[in-house]
Amino acid sequence: MAVYKRGYRRYQGHLTxxxxxxLALPRFAWSRLMAQRLVVIVMMVSLFWPLACGVFIYVxxxxxxxxxxxxxxxxxxxxxxxxxxxxxxxxxxFAVLLAAFAGPSLIAPDLANNAxxxxxxxxxxxxxxxxxxxxxxxxxxxxxxxxxxVLLFGMQTGMAGWDWFQLxxxxxxxxxxxxxxxxxxxxxxxxxSSAYVKWRIxxxxxxLAFFFVLAGAGAMIDNILRVEWGSLxxxxxxxxxxxxxxxxxxxxxxxxxxxxxxxxxxxxxxxxWVLNRKLRPVEVVS
Amino acid sequence: xxxxxxxxxxxVRLGRREVLEGISCRLGVAGAGKAIGLLRPNGAGKSTxxxxxxxxxxxxxxxxxxxxxxxxxxxxxxxxxxxxxPENDAFIADLTAVSFLRLMGEITGLPRDVALExxxxxxxxxxxxxxxxxxxxTYSLGMKQMAKLAQAILHGPELVILDxxxxxxxxxxxxxxxxxxxxxxxxxxMSVVLCSHLLRDVEEVCDEAVILKAxxxxxxxxxxxxxxxxxxxxxxxxxGDDSGxxxxxxxxGAEGVNEGGGHWRIVLPPGVEIDxxxxxxxxxxxxxxxxxxxxxxxxxxxxxxxxxxxASPGQEPAVQEVAADGRL
Numbered sequence: 028m029a030v031y032k033r034g035y036r037r038y039q040g041h042l043t044x045x046x047x048x049x050l051a052l053p054r055f056a057w058s059r060l061m062a063q064r065l066v067v068i069v070m071m072v073s074l075f076w077p078l079a080c081g082v083f084i085y086v087x088x089x090x091x092x093x094x095x096x097x098x099x100x101x102x103x104x105x106x107x108x109x110x111x112x113x114x115x116x117x118x119x120x121f122a123v124l125l126a127a128f129a130g131p132s133l134i135a136p137d138l139a140n141n142a143x144x145x146x147x148x149x150x151x152x153x154x155x156x157x158x159x160x161x162x163x164x165x166x167x168x169x170x171x172x173x174x175x176x177v178l179l180f181g182m183q184t185g186m187a188g189w190d191w192f193q194l195x196x197x198x199x200x201x202x203x204x205x206x207x208x209x210x211x212x213x214x215x216x217x218x219x220s221s222a223y224v225k226w227r228i229x230x231x232x233x234x235l236a237f238f239f240v241l242a243g244a245g246a247m248i249d250n251i252l253r254v255e256w257g258s259l260x261x262x263x264x265x266x267x268x269x270x271x272x273x274x275x276x277x278x279x280x281x282x283x284x285x286x287x288x289x290x291x292x293x294x295x296x297x298x299x300w301v302l303n304r305k306l307r308p309v310e311v312v313s
Numbered sequence: 314x315x316x317x318x319x320x321x322x323x324x325v326r327l328g329r330r331e332v333l334e335g336i337s338c339r340l341g342v343a344g345a346g347k348a349i350g351l352l353r354p355n356g357a358g359k360s361t362x363x364x365x366x367x368x369x370x371x372x373x374x375x376x377x378x379x380x381x382x383x384x385x386x387x388x389x390x391x392x393x394x395x396x397x398x399p400e401n402d403a404f405i406a407d408l409t410a411v412s413f414l415r416l417m418g419e420i421t422g423l424p425r426d427v428a429l430e431x432x433x434x435x436x437x438x439x440x441x442x443x444x445x446x447x448x449x450x451t452y453s454l455g456m457k458q459m460a461k462l463a464q465a466i467l468h469g470p471e472l473v474i475l476d477x478x479x480x481x482x483x484x485x486x487x488x489x490x491x492x493x494x495x496x497x498x499x500x501x502x503m504s505v506v507l508c509s510h511l512l513r514d515v516e517e518v519c520d521e522a523v524i525l526k527a528x529x530x531x532x533x534x535x536x537x538x539x540x541x542x543x544x545x546x547x548x549x550x551x552x553g554d555d556s557g558x559x560x561x562x563x564x565x566g567a568e569g570v571n572e573g574g575g576h577w578r579i580v581l582p583p584g585v586e587i588d589x590x591x592x593x594x595x596x597x598x599x600x601x602x603x604x605x606x607x608x609x610x611x612x613x614x615x616x617x618x619x620x621x622x623x624a625s626p627g628q629e630p631a632v633q634e635v636a637a638d639g640r641l
Contacts, residue, residue, distance in 0.1 A: 030430065030433040030434050030437060031433075031437045031442055033434070034438060035434060035435060035438035035466070035496075035501070036434070036469075036501075037469030037501050037502075037503070038423060038427065038431060038467075038468055038469035039469060040424075040427065041424075042393065042421075042422030042423070043419075043422050043423070043424055047419075047422075048419065048420050048421070048422055049420075051416060051419035051420050051425075052416075052420060055408075055412070055416050059407070059408075136405065136406060136407070137405065139406075140402065140403065140404055140405060140406050140450075141399070141401055141402055141403045141404075142403055142404060142405050144367075144369075144397070144399045144403055145397075145399070145403050145404075145417060145464065146420065147367070147368075147369065148367050148392060148395070148397035148399075149392055149393075149417070149420050149421045150389045150390075150392045150393045150420075150421065150422065151392075151420055152388075152389075307369075308364070308367075308369045309360075309364055309369050309370075
């Protein structure tokens with residue numbers, strides 16, 4: 028019978044499980060994000076660099092293409108931790124841009140339209156909601172970060188052989204772990220910004236400002252006070268140092284990687300505090 | 314059978330203020346398809362009570378159970394069995410009504426295909442069938458109210474909590490909303506908690522009513538019993554020969570007192586409506602100058618409960634007034 032001909036009937040069938048309910052939110056959010064032209068364009072642009080890196084790996088593994096060139100150039104073509112750190116730095120920037128464009132449309136509209144009571148009056152807690160929103164961003168950022176990273180590592184392994192893998196397997200783990208750390212942090216920044224301000228454009232600006240302003244503030248502190256700990260405020264530098272440690276690349280001067288890791292954890296705690304304060308079904312004015 | 318809502322010395326503190334001050338009561342019977350009206354003057358704690366039932370606030374003492382399940386410790390189970398229509402606008406602006414309802418259905422636990430089917434079904438049920446592919450942000454206030462009702466009943470909950478459902482509705486839409494609510498309890502066996510400051514809404518739909526004041530329940534009325542004993546009081550002012558009115562009223566089981574000068578006080582028995590009185594007056598060829606009628610209604614109960622009736626002792630009938638100068 029056509030749906031408009033029959034009346035309302037109470038549903039009394041089975042209900043789906045926890046993950047099925049939770050993943051409904053990311054599914055709807057992804058379909059809405061993919062309808063945004065800007066997000067699709069940034070995603071496409073962010074895949075050019077991994078392609079270029081793939082070509083580089085191909086060239087570096089075909090010695091017949093660069094025979095006769097000087098030794099300096101030969102060293103430049105070597106696939107080592109430094110190569111992957113450079114690759115990751117580029118992709119990290121794209122991840123921030125993508126989060127700035129996509130993140131604000133996740134929570135800000137729910138706050139602006141008072142949709143949170145609708146979510147939280149269903150079998151969904153605040154932690155579930157944050158997790159579902161986080162999955163949206165993790166799903167969006169993965170194809171431009173750890174997925175191409177692991178593919179490039181796999182490509183290099185395939186071309187350079189088992190021996191190279193045995194010597195460098197930590198690079199693969201470092202790429203995966205390092206990128207997961209970064210996209211989790213970036214997602215938290217995007218969500219906290221989106222929860223803090225209800226206007227999408229302002230929230231997007233806030234995501235970018237978070238990284239630029241903190242980096243600038245850290246550099247100012249270092250230069251004015253002639254210290255090194257100011258750089259702990261810089262999340263991009265922090266993650267770069269952690270990546271270098273994970274991949275076994277040459278360390279940069281300044282505070283150690285573990286000190287930066289602690290600084291990132293403190294920032295993440297602050298972001299969680301903002302989410303906890305802002306994501307409430309009702310606002311209580313005491 | 315467990316109660317729909319069971320409160321046991323429930324206390325809720327928001328900030329430094331205790332908003333609910335030890336409420337204890339048992340309301341409704343689960344599965345009986347009855348409606349409970351929640352009435353309150355502003356700031357009485359009605360919203361806090363609803364939000365506590367939904368698990369939004371943690372009780373500072375006591376406990377609240379919905380359909381026999383603890384609202385705080387088993388919040389997920391409670392929420393799976395209830396539907397909630399919030400008072401304020403609450404939607405996802407850029408989603409179409411169908412997508413919005415489908416999302417709400419899926420996060421409540423409906424399988425994907427069922428959620429889509431139910432979204433269409435419920436939107437037709439509430440009268441938004443033709444507008445179901447429009448973004449909810451473009452809806453009028455009345456349509457948004459209906460969309461909120463639709464999302465509340467989409468998954469066929471056992472209990473539906475409606476917070477001011479007729480807010481901002483024109484008379485026709487209000488009437489439709491109340492009809493839908495009556496259908497929910499009468500035809501589909503859902504229990505309904507209706508929070509409203511409009512006494513007529515509660516009176517038209519509910520079987521029992523609770524009146525909150527300053528964080529406490531000050532009155533719990535069985536409206537069905539009130540209705541059974543209900544009589545309609547009429548004050549009438551006529552010109553013409555009204556000597557036969559007393560007898561005619563008696564024939565219809567009504568009682569009347571002639572106060573002289575065409576002034577009458579009449580008590581209509583249950584089942585006799587005002588229309589009948591107009592017909593009697595027309596039969597006697599009387600001119601009506603004034604006719605007011607009122608029930609010993611929820612309004613009176615409410616005013617007594619919150620203490621306003623003593624403050625305004627005038628006997629002004631307030632429910633409805635009909636004035637006619639022409640001959641009938």
